[in-house]
Amino acid sequence: MRILVLAKHVPDTTEIRFSPTGELMVRQAPTKVNDYDRHALEEASRLRESGAEVVIASVGPPEAAKTMKEALAYGADRAVLAGGAWVADADPEAMAEVLAAIARREGPFDLVLAGDVSEDGYNALVPGLLAAKLGTPYVRGATALGVGGASVKVTRLVGDVEEEVEVALPAVISVTRLLNSPRVISTMAVMKVPMSKVETVDLAELGLDPAAFAPGALSTRVSAVRPVQSKRGNEMLRGEPAEIAAELAAKLRGMGVL
Amino acid sequence: MDLAVVVSEAGADAGAGVTLARKVASRVEHLVIALPGGERGASPAADARYVVELGEDAAPEDLAAVVSAFAESHGAQLVLLAAQPIFREALPLLSVSLGAAAVTDATDLASGADGLVATRMLYGGSALAEVAIQRPRAVVSHAFGGVPADSTAEAEPVEPTAPSGVRKVLSRRRLPSEASLKGARRIVSFGRGVRSKEDMAMITSLAKALDAELGCSRPIVEDMRWLGSDHQVGLTGTTVAPDLYLAVGISGQIQHLVGMRDSKVIVAVNNNPAAPIFEVADIGVVGDLYQVVPSLLEALGAAAG
């Protein structure tokens, strides 16, 4: 069994802020493996213990090599990191295109595991786009996996309905945090991963045309980023209980949270 | 833009989708996904209304195929999907089969100089990004739940495509709604302001009225032992981020706050105006919970009834 795991290098969103002049400050934020992807890595590592080969694929900046070491520490054979100046502007579609090229080059794979969503972009698109490009089935939201023979059974929660579905392999499955509890990766465990396990490739090596990844050629482009006013309203209601209760109910309704 | 197709499930109001699509398209068609023989739901004022029947077991692949064929044959430049899980799963498949750009969780749409621009959250909600669409077609899902519709025009039936058979549904069961704070949309949480176990009933009713899960501060679990630890929010309990977090009689010590500060809307009820919980609240109600909660129940009940 051969497994490809998608692991994304992301900035920690709790450390992202806007400078007093309104600029987005992402650079100094610490980076890490996308939380959802840790669950995919953990699952793959468990499958590896029963003989599977696990390859990690990622698209990211050069610093992502460090993150790959962390991803490898879960227990994987090697990692392929595609990068280049174009990464800064790449959209989910471009990411999926490159990941598909990695999957083809390193493949064939029986199973592709990914996170449901990335913490920074939060698009929840890449795994589905990859599946569509590879022409394989795609199931998202896995809370449990059963890989056997030529198919995979996926348990997942859709609203408050729990369903179990089965799709043929090869397939792309994206997972939730309910899937498992990833092991802790200690500093020492990361240091023990040799850098030689991380292979860095560029578009040409993947047989892709760099022109197709120029900002203007992509399907989308982020044209502006602005802060969300996260300051709480701090609106204080005082007075007659009945009155404030009615006022509160009305406000909540207005906010669309009821 | 000439034509946008808004897709939603029957029963789920599609008002938000149509309103959003109207901002960028001159014609808006509404495609309702309904169960065979099931209700068609209400449509907002769309220019045309279609319905396609898909079985309960219908897979996202089948949905993608139907919508793709519909959008293709009608020549839609924008497909706007509702926020339900099945649409989120179908969206990437749909975008690839239409060769369209894909954007999820849009909070706004606008027509820019070079075409469509969608707004969406980035970085866990700390930033908003404007995403310019650079393809002739786009598949977008929006971030809004049901918004009331205002018309129930007749719908023209659309033939479903043949099931793809890609996935087999082995089982499906509705889960009993146990305390599952993680992922809850609404949480009513209480603390030591509630004086006795009997008084908890009042809080439970409030949670029920709001269709919310029940949370609490640590003393309720560890000192009073009124609830199990799966209800505890905070540093040593669960970290939650619901749409609405209503804190009743909770002082707001940091150990509690770190577990709920990411909630979308925070409301606090406390009789101490200096309680730290008010610092993180969107709306603070200064008052005795023994008066505020019954009144609130009444206010909510009156609206429901």
Added chain:
Amino acid sequence: MPGLPGAFHWLIYVALVVCLVVAAWLFNRRVRAAGVSPAELAHGLRELASKGPGEALAVVGAEVFGQRRVRRRPYAGLMHLLIFGSYGMLTLGTVLIAVQHDFTGRFFGVTFLNGNFYLVEKALLDTAALGLLAGVGMAAWRRLAIRPVTLGARPTVVVAYAALAVMAATGLLLEAMRELAYPVSWSHWTYAGHLVALAITPLVGRLNLGAYQATWVVHVLAAFIFMGGALATALDHVVLVPLNIALQSSRAPGELRLPFNLAELLESGGDLEGVSSGFANPSELDWKRRFMLASCVNCGRCEEVCPANAAGRPLSPRKLVQALKGDLLSPSDGAGDLFARGVLDTDAVWSCLSCGACARECPAFIDQPGTIVEMRRHLVEEGNVDEAKALVLAQLERNQNPLGLPSYQRFARLAEAGVPTIEENPGAEYLYWVGCMSSYDQRAWGVASAVISLLRLAGVNFAVLGESERCLGECQRKLGDEAGFQMRSMEIAETLRSHGVTKIVTHCPHCLVTLGRDYRSLDMEFQVVHHSELVQSLLAQGRLPTPKSWEGGKLTYHDPCNLGRLSGVFDAPRGLAASVAGESFVELERSREKSFCCGAGGSNYFYKVPAQESVSGLRLAEAQAAGASTVATACPFCLSMLEDAARTAPGGQGPRVADLAELLAEALGLEAAAAP
């Protein structure tokens, strides 16, 4: 010797040699069973000697001859004193006789056991014989009647004590027989023998040489059985414990073993493959730590003082050490680490508060908390920890504080209070290390606010790091992520050095221990003082005024483990408490070295373990029992824990809990530095 053929006399020496050989053989077997080779032991002792044995000797002297820790418990202390002291005196007496008889007397005609010295010696030896009997009696009573769970009456133990008793009794009997055969005028000096003589006078007719010789043989046999057998088996602690004390004597309270120095490891560019910081099984431990585990006498002192045990957590340090020792001596079956094999439960190692109470009591100098941290290190390296702990480690990496709050908010309150950063005030005498608690916790900010006001009033020139301050990782280290901790330490030390920082003041004892002792062990040296020490000296120098009179009722002081027991700071906080509350200051029952943890140590602030009671609740109850209406402390973690306990105290709101700095600032009528 009267009445014995000469051959007997020389036989003793033969027997002595045989006995020593047997003892050595048994001892060798003993230590080998624990996986220690005598060569290693010898090497270790030589090494100790070459490094200057002064400290080790002083510690061994105090603990073995002074019985410092053993004495802390009256019954066991007296029993040990009687047995150990008496046996020692008797041995010495016997050696003196042998030396005079077979060496100085025989070859040089010199005798020294004469005159008054001889008489006094005789009297002392009689006393020792009685003492030994009393001691053995106490031991028998303890094992048979009191029966603490930790002690049983194993056959080897019965033989050992019986041998001692027989040795003492027959010694007196021999003395009595001699007196009856050769009456002397000074028999009242050998008062015990004399009494026995009086008692056996009626039997005198039947006393003959044969009876005397038989008694003598029994006496000697008993002595040799004890020396040759018991000391290397049932009572092997007599040998193991002093050796272990010597080997462990240089360990400071609470000091953790450095499995590696990461800086050196990285610099050498060596292969990290085999490197690990903890242990999966006791058999992997180095010989010193195996020897240490083997030295446990199962006395239960650690268990008695352990706050985790008192709160009904699944941890008894005694059982833990015994389980490791048991597994070391005869490993249980099964594969995997000691948790997989069921030697210990992981809950046991996570229950420990790293408070050091056990290690301070342990008469065998066993390092229970350090051993526990080493098992945590193993669990962390294996990735075998639950979500709560994983989250703390992850948040430290991401947000540079264990609470998971944004790193850029760390400076917010300080900035509002107008405290300069070290960049703004490079000439500052002290760097004030604020710590995570006061940077993020509104309540703990009160402590920082008070410290700032006091330092300002006294005109101390200080600054803070501001946003570049980050968690020192004390919790990370206690959770077992040693490499992460060392990595962090190197970076922080670099930041401090880049600002030319040498003197640091902090109000957090956890930071104090880390920046002080722990950094020193990693070859990074800073002078660190606790705010209680600095403020107390400012008061003493008159740079701070004496506070007004106190009307807050009884004030007591809770010694934070990291400040008191682990750093030895006891008097400065008491000085502060006294200057605030004067005569109203009361001590807690468990104070100073004996302090009882608040429940936050060893990273326990951040996760839960199963327990019957809360540690903080037990401690607060003690303060309430002392009638305190205010509990002062000097650690933001203790403050948080005890205040939490006070909020939920049975019978409504408990006493007020505050930091000493807050109380002093209040007594001086200082405004908060700046309410954020």
